[in-house]
Every structure is written in C-alpha cells, then in structure tokens.
Amino acid sequence: MSDRVKAIYLHALTPVHSGTGQAVAVVDLPIAREKATGWPIIPASSLKGVLRDALSNDNNKGWIDLAFGKDVRSEEQGEAGVFCFTDQRILCLPVRSYFGTFAYATCPLVLQRLVRDMRAFGVQPLFDAVPAGAEGMNALVTKGSTLAKGGKLYLEDLDLSAKEDEQTQKIANALAGKLFTENPRSFTERFVIVSDEVFNFLCETAMEVAARIRLKDETKTVETGALWYEEAVPAESLFSGAVLIADHYRREPTDLWNKFQPSLIQLGGNSTVGRGLCRVVIA
Amino acid sequence: MKTRAQQDMELAAKLVQEVADLDKETYKETQQIYGSLCHSFPVMVRTCGLCQAIAFSQAKAGEGKDAREKAHELLLKHVRKVLGVQGDLLQVLREASASDYMLYTRRVLSAWVYFKRFAESILKVSSGQQGSK
Numbered sequence: 001m002s003d004r005v006k007a008i009y010l011h012a013l014t015p016v017h018s019g020t021g022q023a024v025a026v027v028d029l030p031i032a033r034e035k036a037t038g039w040p041i042i043p044a045s046s047l048k049g050v051l052r053d054a055l056s057n058d059n060n061k062g063w064i065d066l067a068f069g070k071d072v073r074s075e076e077q078g079e080a081g082v083f084c085f086t087d088q089r090i091l092c093l094p095v096r097s098y099f100g101t102f103a104y105a106t107c108p109l110v111l112q113r114l115v116r117d118m119r120a121f122g123v124q125p126l127f128d129a130v131p132a133g134a135e136g137m138n139a140l141v142t143k144g145s146t147l148a149k150g151g152k153l154y155l156e157d158l159d160l161s162a163k164e165d166e167q168t169q170k171i172a173n174a175l176a177g178k179l180f181t182e183n184p185r186s187f188t189e190r191f192v193i194v195s196d197e198v199f200n201f202l203c204e205t206a207m208e209v210a211a212r213i214r215l216k217d218e219t220k221t222v223e224t225g226a227l228w229y230e231e232a233v234p235a236e237s238l239f240s241g242a243v244l245i246a247d248h249y250r251r252e253p254t255d256l257w258n259k260f261q262p263s264l265i266q267l268g269g270n271s272t273v274g275r276g277l278c279r280v281v282i283a
Numbered sequence: 284m285k286t287r288a289q290q291d292m293e294l295a296a297k298l299v300q301e302v303a304d305l306d307k308e309t310y311k312e313t314q315q316i317y318g319s320l321c322h323s324f325p326v327m328v329r330t331c332g333l334c335q336a337i338a339f340s341q342a343k344a345g346e347g348k349d350a351r352e353k354a355h356e357l358l359l360k361h362v363r364k365v366l367g368v369q370g371d372l373l374q375v376l377r378e379a380s381a382s383d384y385m386l387y388t389r390r391v392l393s394a395w396v397y398f399k400r401f402a403e404s405i406l407k408v409s410s411g412q413q414g415s416k
Contacts, residue, residue: 026325026392026399028410137381157332158381201385204392209329225409229326 002122004253006260009179010042010088010239010267011279015208015232018042018268018276027209028228034089037109039203040233042088042267044241051085051280054265063259082249082256086241089113092175092191093199094236095206098154100146102236103192105155107199108134111171114240121242126174126283131167134193140165142172146189156206158198168193178283179238208232232268232275243282287393291365295397298361299405312350313357318408320358325395333388334376337362341373365394 016031018041023030034041052068065079072078091114092104111130118125134140139160141148148162172191176184194202214226243260245253260282268276285293302310302317320340327336340359345352359372366387368375379387402408 024396024400026329026395157334157384197382197385201388205329205332205388207329209326211326227410229410 003257004245005121005123006243006257007118007121007123007283008047008085008088008241008243009091009281009283010047010241011179011281012233012235012237012239013264013277013279014235014274016042016237016268016276016278017230017232017270018046019231026229027231029230031207031231031233033203034087037203038200039090039110040093040207040237041090042239042241044085044087046267047088047241048083048085050265050267051262054262055260060259063256067256067260080246082246083260084244084246086117086243088239088241090203090233090237091240092238093202093206094234095155095202097147097190099149100190102190103147103153103155104187104190104236104238105192105194105199105202107194107196108132109196110199111193117242121244123242126178127167127171129167130171131165131193133163133165135195137161137198138163138195139198140168140193142169142188142191144189145192147192153192155192155194155198156202158201160194160198162192165193175238179281206234208234230270232270291394292397294364295394295401296405298364299398299401302357303405310350310353313353314406315408316351316354317357318402318406320354321395321398321402321406321408322410324358325392325399328388328391328395333384333391334373337372337376361398362391366390 018032019029020032022028031040032043033039048068052064056064067081067083069081070077070079091110092106094102095105097103108130115125115128115130131140137158137160139153139162141153141162141164143164145162145164147153151162153160153162168191169188172188173184175191176187180187208231210230210232212228212230213222215221216223245256262280265278265280266276267278270276302314305314324336327339337359340355343351344355344359346356363369363372376384376387
C-alpha cells in the first residue's frame, strides 16, 4: 500500500452549492456535474483552495507553500505544490424515504469505480466486492434496515423491491467505520444500493433547488427579474476522492501527512447563508 | 437525422410562437402567465416530481376564458406534444412503468430548457415577472 496517497471523504453537513456559474438549463445556477455520468462532483480546484485556506495560519507558510504551491503573484518565483487532489465524486446521495426518513443511496457503478480507483492509487479499498442484484427496480439493503418494510422501499417517487444482502452490509459497515464512527448504525440502517439507472434519476431529481430573490430596498418587493433558482447537493451527501503526493517530492511524506489534518471546511458558494459546511475524513 | 436537442428546440420554438401569435387583445394575460409557467414548471418537476407538477397544472387548467386556466391548458398540451402522448396525460403517467416515468421526467426537463429560453426571447417574459399561482 502506498504511503504517498490518502483517500479523502467529505460529509456534507449543510447543502453544498459547488456551481458552474450561469447556465442554459432549467436551473439558473446548477451544481458541477461529471460530464460522462451527470453525477454531482466537487472539482479538485474547489477543494484544494479551501483546504489551503483552512489549514493556513501565521506559523506554517513554509509547509503550506510546499504542499499547495507558491503563489506566482508573490515576489518569489511560483512553484507547484506536492499535493495532487482528485475531483470529489458522489459516493452516497441522501434521498427522501417513506420509511427511515432518508436513505444514503449509492449504486454498483459508484462502488465499482471507488474500488477500482483506490486500487489504482495503491490504497487498500474499504471493501472488495460489489454485490450483484441492484438492477432495475431492485435495491439491496442491510440487515434490519429502517428503509424497507415487507420487501418494499419507497425513495422519492420510486417504489422499489428491497432485499437484505450480506455484502451490502459489509460495505455499509466499512463506510460507517470510516465516516460515522460515533454512531455507525445511523448510516448502516439507511444504506441502500439501487441500480445505476435509478441512481442516475435520483442524481437529477433529488437535488435541492432553491428560489432566491433580491428585494427592492424601498418597497420590500422583488426587483424585476431578480428571481433565480439555485441547485445544491443536499446535506448528508457523501463524496470520495484522493490526495496524492507528486513524484517530484523525494522525501518521506509522514511529516506532510501529520500536518494535513483538516476537519471542517466550507465548500462552494453561498457560505453566508450556511451552504457548503463539510466534515473531512482522511483515510 | 436530428439530435434530440435540435428536435426539442424546433418544437419549443414552434409551440411558444403559437402562444405569441394568439390575439394580443384577448390573450395578453394568458401569454404572460404561460411565459411565467415556462420558468416555474420545470423547477416544480424537479422539486415535487412530474406527476405532482402535471396534477397541479391539470387542477388549474380549463377551457374557459380565464387567462390562468388557459395558460395551464396550453402548458399541458405542450407537455403532451413533447412526450408524444395523446389523451389523458395523468392517466399515461399513472400507468407508466417506473423506467418510462423516469424517462418522461428527464425528457420534460431537457425539453423545457428551450421553453424557458423562448419564453424570454419570444414572449419577453423573464423569470419571476408574473406569479404562477
């Protein structure tokens, strides 16, 4: 296992608007999505800047410059950092559920890509096998899941057939062991693997869309044209990615990792209205 | 062979232009409300679901002279055109398989990008200009 790579997991504590700016779409300010899948992502560039800012203080400029790069606008010559971040991909999407309030939904493709990528990076995956059976309108849940009753599962508008599955339980336990150490059951009992097709649909329709307005100061009515819609990834979403140490850093990386201990960061836009607070777990 | 986006754009341009061509004296308010619905309808589909959004419009629609009823009627007619559905839209949605329902939702959302744009360019109605009660 490589000591030059670590997995990064993000747990959204509030909705995250990591946007792409104005778009020609149903929603005026949509979130960033992966091109091939259409699933939400947090671009590496968004994450890197925020982590740099969160970890910077008056005493560690040398380490920050080494890890994140030297500013080319400074008097000294610019220099690339040794940390290389990947985009944060969606791992589990919180979805309204008739039973259990909400579900942490994921799909086989998400899990397969996570295992594949972690192996490619030289990181031990949290789990090895992705169970078969989450196809069409069938879903896999953990033993004693709060989401399923009588073999049925109701997510948003979708009625699904639910089956308890041992491998699904192992995956839920592994993720909870990293991300929900204080109360693993709160995650495992809500974990569900749906089909790729259903997950696609949820990634489009289970996002938060909020109407925002600007008021005229004098009349306190909406200014003409000052109504717009913003999309956000809902609170409780989980993302995964990695941070690698570049080849040109020839030294032992332990010291870098010891200093790289972020806990809570604010990602994306609208920070002053509470958006984007994320718990960071480095594994 | 045209792309889906081309077909959606062509259909939306034609249907919104038909609304714009309605007699201004009689249908000015209908045109305004319809334009506003072009902005709010897809958001409602995203937040509430296709069935709920269609049921909402169906409850508001009517063939009478009321401008709002007429605007919702036009909207429902245009959803039917986009989905290639004839007859009772709610019944079709009710009886659709989950896969078809997901497809219908995504078709409506992708087509409505153009209705939203043409509401601005052809009908001159921008987002939030007119209530969509």
